[in-house]
Amino acid sequence: MKNPHHRSLLLLATLWLVMLLIFVLIRPAILQLSMAESVLHFSSMLALVGLGQALLILSGAGMDISVGGMVSLTAILTMMAVQAGVPAALIPLLALVIGLCLGLVNGVLVISCRLLSLIATLGTMFAYGGLALALTGGATVSGVPGWLLPWGRGTLLGIPAHFLTTVMPAYLIAAAVLALTPLGRWILAMGNNERSARLVGIPVGRIRFILYGVSGLLSGLAALISLAWFGSGRPDIGTNMELESLAAVLLGGVAIAGGRGGVGGVLAAVLLVVGLQAGLQYLNISSSWQLGVVGLLLILALLSDRLPWRFAKRV
Amino acid sequence: MDKADPFIRARGIGKHFGGVTALADVDMDIREGEVLALLGDNGAGKSTFVKVLAGAHQQNEGVLEVAGRSVVFASPQDAAGSGIATIFQELALSDNLTVTENIFLGRELTTKVAGFPILRRAEMRRRAIALLQELEAHIPDPDRPVAGLSGGQRQAVAICRALNINARLVIMDEPTAALAVAETRKVLTLVRRLAERGCAVVLISHNIADVMAVADRMIVFRRGRKIAETTRPDTHAEELVSFITGAHPSLRVLEQAH
Ligand SMILES: Nc1ncnc2c1ncn2[C@@H]1O[C@H](COP(=O)(O)OP(=O)(O)OP(=O)(O)O)[C@@H](O)[C@H]1O
Ligand SMILES: [Mg+2]
Numbered sequence: 004m005k006n007p008h009h010r011s012l013l014l015l016a017t018l019w020l021v022m023l024l025i026f027v028l029i030r031p032a033i034l035q036l037s038m039a040e041s042v043l044h045f046s047s048m049l050a051l052v053g054l055g056q057a058l059l060i061l062s063g064a065g066m067d068i069s070v071g072g073m074v075s076l077t078a079i080l081t082m083m084a085v086q087a088g089v090p091a092a093l094i095p096l097l098a099l100v101i102g103l104c105l106g107l108v109n110g111v112l113v114i115s116c117r118l119l120s121l122i123a124t125l126g127t128m129f130a131y132g133g134l135a136l137a138l139t140g141g142a143t144v145s146g147v148p149g150w151l152l153p154w155g156r157g158t159l160l161g162i163p164a165h166f167l168t169t170v171m172p173a174y175l176i177a178a179a180v181l182a183l184t185p186l187g188r189w190i191l192a193m194g195n196n197e198r199s200a201r202l203v204g205i206p207v208g209r210i211r212f213i214l215y216g217v218s219g220l221l222s223g224l225a226a227l228i229s230l231a232w233f234g235s236g237r238p239d240i241g242t243n244m245e246l247e248s249l250a251a252v253l254l255g256g257v258a259i260a261g262g263r264g265g266v267g268g269v270l271a272a273v274l275l276v277v278g279l280q281a282g283l284q285y286l287n288i289s290s291s292w293q294l295g296v297v298g299l300l301l302i303l304a305l306l307s308d309r310l311p312w313r314f315a316k317r318v
Numbered sequence: 319m320d321k322a323d324p325f326i327r328a329r330g331i332g333k334h335f336g337g338v339t340a341l342a343d344v345d346m347d348i349r350e351g352e353v354l355a356l357l358g359d360n361g362a363g364k365s366t367f368v369k370v371l372a373g374a375h376q377q378n379e380g381v382l383e384v385a386g387r388s389v390v391f392a393s394p395q396d397a398a399g400s401g402i403a404t405i406f407q408e409l410a411l412s413d414n415l416t417v418t419e420n421i422f423l424g425r426e427l428t429t430k431v432a433g434f435p436i437l438r439r440a441e442m443r444r445r446a447i448a449l450l451q452e453l454e455a456h457i458p459d460p461d462r463p464v465a466g467l468s469g470g471q472r473q474a475v476a477i478c479r480a481l482n483i484n485a486r487l488v489i490m491d492e493p494t495a496a497l498a499v500a501e502t503r504k505v506l507t508l509v510r511r512l513a514e515r516g517c518a519v520v521l522i523s524h525n526i527a528d529v530m531a532v533a534d535r536m537i538v539f540r541r542g543r544k545i546a547e548t549t550r551p552d553t554h555a556e557e558l559v560s561f562i563t564g565a566h567p568s569l570r571v572l573e574q575a576h
Contacts, residue, residue: 195415203394204393
């Protein structure tokens with residue numbers, strides 16, 4: 004496989020097959036429709052967060068480690084606002100706006116203050132996540148109105164409502180922007196070679212700043228789903244999402260250095276990561292092990308980018 | 319604009335990077351239909367000067383006039399808007415994008431669909447093929463990523479970029495630096511073709527033979543200053559070399575003055 008993008012997609016397809024095969028061999032009952040539905044259900048939040056992550060990495064802006072913190076803090080702040088008297092009807096808007104603002108803070112730190120993205124968002128990850136815990140003392144914040152719950156729990160045509168109404172449009176829009184608009188070319192160009200992108204006049208800083216905002220917005224949307232699903236704001240809802248989203252993005256064929264990849268692979272990888280965790284759950288394997296497996300997948304994705312490359316150099 | 323007026327008139331251009339003086343008090347006229355070569359040792363300030371022309375750097379001192387009007391370029395976009403296209407020493411191509419995409423990068427043709435700008439791929443491809451043919455650049459497939467192209471082909475793509483924005487001045491920073499003989503010849507032919515189309519061409523090169531082959535006028539930089547200006551009929555390779563190395567007798571006086 005010469006083309007590294009094809010190579011990553013091949014790896015992804017292989018992992019999918021291996022996973023299905025193993026589960027089928029161990030416990031055939033695992034392959035049932037309700038399982039597929041619950042995987043989709045659990046996938047929505049990670050898919051949204053992973054999309055923002057994917058766009059940032061594609062553009063060469065670096066990664067956003069704070070996505071999980073943004074989801075937790077957005078969920079908490081939204082519900083605290085409602086408890087403080089803000090009309091519950093504003094919950095969707097509130098979650099989006101809060102998520103956007105948290106994302107833009109990352110944008111200011113990385114783009115305006117020129118901090119290293121990894122370090123800056125590591126800082127905000129702890130700041131956001133820590134604040135969510137500190138504000139609540141670790142307790143959930145209730146008060147989600149009943150009218151929001153069907154969207155978080157129901158299905159349409161066998162597909163979870165929130166997956167249908169958020170993940171599918173978000174990925175379709177992102178794929179269309181990447182493939183059909185100048186902005187898509189610019190994101191790929193600046194991810195590949197920032198200097199040359201600047202020289203042809205692409206507003207690299209502005210686009211990356213906006214993408215940090217988009218990552219925040221999508222995290223806000225994920226927080227909204229969590230509210231509608233669980234009926235309350237949980238301060239730890241975003242835990243481990245940075246690891247899972249990075250694993251999904253890299254397994255999905257997005258090059259860690261930027262400039263290569265697409266969002267379709269990311270969605271497939273999100274389903275893989277969630278499917279794997281759900282399968283392990285089904286086999287009663289503890290969530291710590293599940294997390295370890297995701298970590299392994301992340302390393303595998305990084306290696307697949309690297310190993311043949313070094314090999315090619317030696318030949 | 320009078321026919322004899324230069325397209326670009328630069329006066330007293332100075333540029334500092336922290337404590338480093340990269341350019342000091344440079345005057346220059348650049349005329350359409352003429353190939354102007356900039357020469358000078360490494361670090362002499364050639365690239366810095368053309369980056370000022372290209373809007374990639376802003377000068378600290380001096381004025382720049384384009385077609386008789388004083389301009390300040392905040393970005394390469396501004397310069398492109400004034401008809402100045404630059405092919406930088408670090409070729410501004412994106413390896414992951416195709417030939418066509420690179421030619422149009424940052425200036426894509428679009429149509430509005432429901433208010434959104436959508437790429438006109440077929441039209442861009444058609445124009446890219448036409449430009450490549452006009453330059454007789456031998457690039458078989460405009461849909462291939464530029465990563466696989468030869469050095470000369472990459473130059474051709476970059477020149478197409480310049481033609482595509484109807485540039486009146488094309489600046490080329492060491493276009494033949496990494497090229498073999500045959501490719502170099504092709505690029506030099508492209509340079510002459512640009513001038514014959516009525517473009518002004520500024521060419522930076524360390525290769526005296528190339529310069530003597532294509533340039534109408536030569537300007538030599540040394541330590542950020544313009545130290546010599548001459549034309550092809552008035553000079554020869556040895557003289558240019560002595561200007562560049564600082565060995566030319568006329569330079570002694572200058573060196574003492576500064
Ligand atoms: N961005 C920058 N920051 C700091 N110093 C710079 C920068 N760009 C150029 N310089 C300095 O300015 C001076 C002129 O550099 P410039 O690149 O213009 O030289 P040049 O004539 O193009 O050399 P070469 O032939 O090696 O390309 C050098 O001393 C260089 O180190
Ligand atoms: Mg240079």
